[in-house]
Amino acid sequence: MVELIKVSKSYPPDIIALENISLSITTGEMFFVIGKSGAGKTTLLKLISNMEPPNSGLIEVAGNDLRLLRGIKLAKLRQRIGVAYQDFKLLLDRTVAENIAISMEVSYKQPSQIQKRVKSLLDQLQLADKHNSITGELSRGEQQRVTLARAVANSPALLLVDEPTGNLDGETTGRVMDLLKKSNNSGATVVIATHDESIFKKSNRRIMELQRGKIVSLKEACLS
């Protein structure tokens, strides 16, 4: 699903965010990217979602070389990628339902189908009573869950999640992880960038650790 070959990214003046990253994530995998703040986790997700271009190297998503994608082909690929950003990127003056619906609206889903999906996601994330609330009036934890709901709403083939549990208590973290596992079980490839040990410590999935933009370890999945 995702291939990175010798990918590097730096920011002016001379901050190296990622250096010579080569990585392969297979379809249907749940993959953890861990590391301290500034290790390059968010940059990696930005490059995979084509929000930013790399300085060098090749990135392929679902067999598409991201350097060559433009216009409608790029839009179609983005519709298949769900991203939960660390800074949420929510429309604070819109309702919770409108924020979640946006990813389905751009792929021209039926309004009835959108409504049903929004309701179901809000139920799963214990936000059912916030359906018509203005997003800007929610707490950080609630906004984080809305971001996650928007990312999974369109049933994406690839789900990129940046620090999904940063503002959540233990119980809600469990609910969020359940939702991500559910997406993964239904076929989505899930990449989670986190420094929250509680969500990957007991996991038997592959875990890649970044430090100053370099891969320092790659723990293989435990087959049980």
Place this chain on the structure above:
Amino acid sequence: MRFWFAVMRQAGRNLRQTWPSQLMTLLTVSLSVLIFAFFNLVYTNMINSSEQLGDDLRLIIYLEDDPGPAMQEQLRRKITNFDRVEEIIFVSKEQAYKRFAKRLGRHKDVLKDIPTDFLPASIEVVPMKNLRSLNQVKLFSEYLSQLPGTLKVQYGQEWIERFYYFTRLLSIVVFLSGSLLILTTIFMVSYTIRLTIFGRQAELELLKLVGATNNYIRTPFLIEGVLQGLIGSSLGLFSLFILYQWIKGHFSGPGLLELFSFTFFSPQMILAIVVISILLTTAGSFSSMQKFLRI
């Protein structure tokens, strides 16, 4: 179908959120159309009137004496040598006297002691319909004044000249107001769309990130442009129609409007103004998006 449903919903949302600036643009478009259409209406009516006046145009050559049949033939030949004419009528001194007496009606007694040959003989020349410009009429008049035995040539020079200069002035005003319409419409629409884009930068960025196609982002703005052109021009033309009806109602009866038979725009002209306004507002919205969205 789903695409259009989605973009119409998006356009409706945009309009709801930015209605104050949309209203300002709508008023500007209406006002620009009203100014342009007003001068255009006056101009069109003046042109129609000048054509009517042209139909009645005739040059009168006053002669020293009644021409005999041979002289009449010679004069007819000389006149037609310059250009073909619609009609040449010879009016003898006696015929001129009779016409005058008829015009005086019950006051014709005033002519009792005046000799019947006191009015000069004349030739009335009705030029062809293609002889319409002021210069052509002037040239023809100069030629006729050189015919043998001619006292004077008249065609209401002063009045016709003033009328021609006035229509020329109006054509300049129509041109200027048309340019004003184009500039203000494009400027205002692109300015409003720019404001909308600035205000919704975060949303547009997010739309791109979740996979909205360029058409999905662009089309609602184009729809806004089309609506502004359609509603703005319709409002402008409707206001002008109300003004026209009011003027007609208050100034009907014998007077200037009766003389000129003032009419409103034809359906084709109304359609042309609406279509041009729509094209201008859509162009304004499109140029703004190309500059600021860079999608």
